[in-house]
Amino acid sequence: MLRFLLLAATCAASPALAHTGSVIGGFAGGLSHPLFGPDHVAAMVAVGLWGAFLGPPAIYILPVVFPLVMAFGGVLGILGAPLPGVEIGIAVSAAVLGMVVALAARPPLWVAGVLVGAFAIFHGHAHGAELPPGADALVYSAGFVIATGCLHLCGIAFGLLARWPMGRIAVRTAGGAIAIAGLMFLGRLA
Amino acid sequence: MKAIVGILFAAAFTIIAEPALAHPPPLGIPSFFGGLLHLLYVTAHVMAVFALGLLIGQQADWGRMALGAAIIALLAGLGVLTLGVVPRGADLAVLVLAMASGALVAAARALPEWVGGVLAAATGLAVALDSPPEVVSVSEANRMLIGTGLGGAILLVLAVESGRQFRLGGRLVAGRILGSWIAASAILALALRLVG
Numbered sequence: 001m002l003r004f005l006l007l008a009a010t011c012a013a014s015p016a017l018a019h020t021g022s023v024i025g026g027f028a029g030g031l032s033h034p035l036f037g038p039d040h041v042a043a044m045v046a047v048g049l050w051g052a053f054l055g056p057p058a059i060y061i062l063p064v065v066f067p068l069v070m071a072f073g074g075v076l077g078i079l080g081a082p083l084p085g086v087e088i089g090i091a092v093s094a095a096v097l098g099m100v101v102a103l104a105a106r107p108p109l110w111v112a113g114v115l116v117g118a119f120a121i122f123h124g125h126a127h128g129a130e131l132p133p134g135a136d137a138l139v140y141s142a143g144f145v146i147a148t149g150c151l152h153l154c155g156i157a158f159g160l161l162a163r164w165p166m167g168r169i170a171v172r173t174a175g176g177a178i179a180i181a182g183l184m185f186l187g188r189l190a
Numbered sequence: 191m192k193a194i195v196g197i198l199f200a201a202a203f204t205i206i207a208e209p210a211l212a213h214p215p216p217l218g219i220p221s222f223f224g225g226l227l228h229l230l231y232v233t234a235h236v237m238a239v240f241a242l243g244l245l246i247g248q249q250a251d252w253g254r255m256a257l258g259a260a261i262i263a264l265l266a267g268l269g270v271l272t273l274g275v276v277p278r279g280a281d282l283a284v285l286v287l288a289m290a291s292g293a294l295v296a297a298a299r300a301l302p303e304w305v306g307g308v309l310a311a312a313t314g315l316a317v318a319l320d321s322p323p324e325v326v327s328v329s330e331a332n333r334m335l336i337g338t339g340l341g342g343a344i345l346l347v348l349a350v351e352s353g354r355q356f357r358l359g360g361r362l363v364a365g366r367i368l369g370s371w372i373a374a375s376a377i378l379a380l381a382l383r384l385v386g
Binding site for chain 1: 363375377378382
């Protein structure tokens, strides 16, 4: 019932026009920013899927740690600190994270944390470098942090299906699809 | 699970929000009520106060010192504004404090109460000093400041209660996720402000 209501509310979504001012620079701009990058979306959902697959405490730690590490990467991007292969890193993140879900990999928590944290820096750097300097900084940042967090939560919500045998197959299949998408993103960059 | 569903619901209903056109611009509201709503329309203030409230509510061993310190500092800061003093840098201080409180909420570690007292006093003072009334008349400004003090205290108490409910209801992780979002947003906003 809750999932049905959630789906209905999400399907009924309309643009968040309550925040006036520049659509590019305001909350709506920040909220939509990660959603228009399919490589970002795929990787973020994969983070949530993997967290759910690994179970506690990963399911709680990953969505708490990721935004903070991503913000660190964002600061590097804002400061103009060079980070080679950002776009490749993002595409690789989708491919690798999708693959670990598809293969049902269960490494130690610190390995998962380091892997996801490293990818978070690439995602944060890309976002940070693209942040419009004239925008209402906090509102824009809050928008895209919330959007990123919601993508994680969507992945976690779907990943919770792994409690059931058929659900495990569905989650691993989704991971495989994300891995293939990641490889396609990589192919485009080559 | 309940925490995740709760956050997803909150996010979904936030996204489907329609424009709030029934009310005129908040800063156009004169006098006491303008002050009462003032903090709600400054994102950094809401984040700083909400993160502080979550932190206070999250700490099971803390008494009322932190809450009291925040309210006293808020009122003291507003009192300073009545003297016509408008210090610079309060807006950056609010962001730094929002980041600190958010990060501590995300970490969810037991902290000594004096840490909360210091953080609360600093947040109350910074928020107050960043809330100079945008009116010409002195009496109007004073009424607005009284409203700001009351609004800030109400917002803080509500945030503390939210943090307490997260803790008691077994939804600590929901508070931690919100804390990490606030800290991450504040970090990025600080970087943008310092660079721009």
